[in-house]
Amino acid sequence: MPNDALPRPRGEKPRRILFTGGGSAGHVTVNLALIPMLQSQGWNAVYMGSGGGIEKQLIARLDDVDYYPISTGKLRRYLDLQNVKDPFRVAKGVFQAFRLIRKLRPDVVFSKGGFVSVPVVLGAWLNRVPVIIHESDLTPGLANRIANPFARKVCVTFGETVEHIKGGKAVHVGPIVRRELLRGSALKGLQWSKLLPGKPVVLVMGGSLGSRRINEAVRRNLPELTKAYQLIHLCGKGELDATCDGVRGYRQYEYVHEELPDLLACSELVISRAGSNSIFEFLTLRKPMLLVPLSKGASRGDQILNAESFRKAGYCEVLQEEELTDEAFLGALARLYADREIIRSRMRQNEFKDPAGSIAALIQEASRK
Incomplete structure (x- = not known):
């Protein structure tokens, strides 16, 4: 029991x-x-x-x-x-x-x-x-x-x-966090995704249906991204891109279930929308985030408020959709990686x-x- x-x-x-x-x-x-x-x-x-x-x-x-x-x-x-x-x-x-x-x-x-x-x-x-x-x-x-x-x-x-x-x-x-997320194994995550230890892993999540804007930004910048990081890209149903399959250090999946705790455990950073359940799970797991909230044109603006609350607390970088240029995207991710230890120390102070x-x-x- x-x-x-x-x-x-x-x-x-x-x-x-x-x-x-x-x-x-x-x-x-x-x-x-x-x-x-x-x-x-x-x-x-x-x-x-x-x-x-x-x-x-x-x-x-x-x-x-x-x-x-x-x-x-x-x-x-x-x-x-x-x-x-x-x-x-x-x-x-x-x-x-x-x-x-x-x-x-x-x-x-x-x-x-x-x-x-x-x-x-x-x-x-x-x-x-x-x-x-x-x-x-x-x-x-x-x-x-x-x-x-x-x-x-x-x-x-x-x-x-x-x-x-x-x-x-x-x-x-x-926040209510699924307990299985706390039991992930970084080694299993690397083995399952066939990535190498030693080079930082970035997990990209666009929600259950994926995010075309995030998917496009990641794939446009793959040559630059894979110089510094390995990427696990959860792109959403029907959003796989066969032209990216051979890129070294890049793995794409429509959606994962049992493997998610291990993939989170092996990831250094997360790129995500700003749904509250997800970002609080990342906070609990001490994962610095680059958040791209849904625009007001596609939602009631709740993700913008969620992301702003986390930005004020110092847990993330935030890019609005209208700011999602290649230069801004790569710059925000670089800042997030440089500040990752500072961000994690802030996250440790938030215990529920x-x-x-x-x-x-x-x-x-x-x-x-």
């Missing part, structure tokens, strides 16, 4: 928790970290999400977690013909979630956000099941703003987020007290009420 497993009192029925969240990997990773821990404490975990989203693929990798698909609609901030149809999809999803929750009778619902979660939160509220929400970004996303009135507590990663949550529901817990344990305690309290 894991060290964090707690015995269940005799005669007490198994507790059930319903997780939701999806639309992107960032809306699932916290759930992936919490589910095994709560299972070890005697909880029965089930998941509710869309029928074909990334959350279904990721949850399928876990043991003993039943998945229940429902109808969902995307919450868009721009004009689109689908905006006419999506309210009906959301209404259908609320009805499906209501019926499933009534049947499953969970003790508590934990929502990571994303448009997938809104029907589930409403279905839980209609069944009088307590809801706890998690918000990773510095400012709440649209889905969590909609869901906030129906939640008991909102767990936040950034301390600054507390002032953005109405109703005094915010609880600053800090058991955020996962804090959330588990809130879940326990909500289930009792």
Whole structure:
């Protein structure tokens, strides 16, 4: 039994928790970290999400977690013909979630956000099941703003987020990091990627779908980059470039799963978007970062705020998309490498007290009420 497993009192029925969240990997990773821990404490975990989203693929990798698909609609901030149809999809999803929750009778619902979660939160509220929400970004996303009135507590990663949550529901817990990321082996990472020890490794990550802007900047500058570094490039589904396969010191993959902890362990620096879950994982692992946040044209601007918070703390270099010239890109990476030890010393000063344990305690309290 894991060290964090707690015995269940005799005669007490198994507790059930319903997780939701999806639309992107960032809306699932916290759930992936919490589910095994709560299972070890005697909880029965089930998941509710869309029928074909990334959350279904990721949850399928876990043991003993039943998945229940429902109808969902995307919450868009721009004009689109689908905006006419999506309210009906959301209404259908609320009805499906209501019926499933009534049947499953969970003790508590934990929502990571994303448009997938809104029907589930409403279905839980209609069944009088307590809801706890998690918000990773510095400012709440649209889905969590909609869901906030129906939640008991909102767990936040950034301390600054507390002032953005109405109703005094915010609880600053800090980042939830998948435990397997802490167990990586640098030697295994080098062996798996067939790279050599002694020359610094840079890990490039563009998120679950990849980042075309980052991919293009890396590949344009491969001759210069590979003089100083070896690169492991996670470029996203369908984004492999066969013309780069023979470049010495460069490895490209669409996506990795079990290998990620080892690849992070062998990496000196990380180039990434600025999704909050990822950058807090890099912070925990003491990996200096070059962050290229999504522009406001492609997002609500949350990654820009996340990156700016980390820049002020001295954990990273930041390049906005409109600044992503070859000269700026190579210069920022060079500065990051030169300052890597200073940055790591700052990162060591940022220690978080058991955020996962804090959330588990809130879940326990909500289930009792």
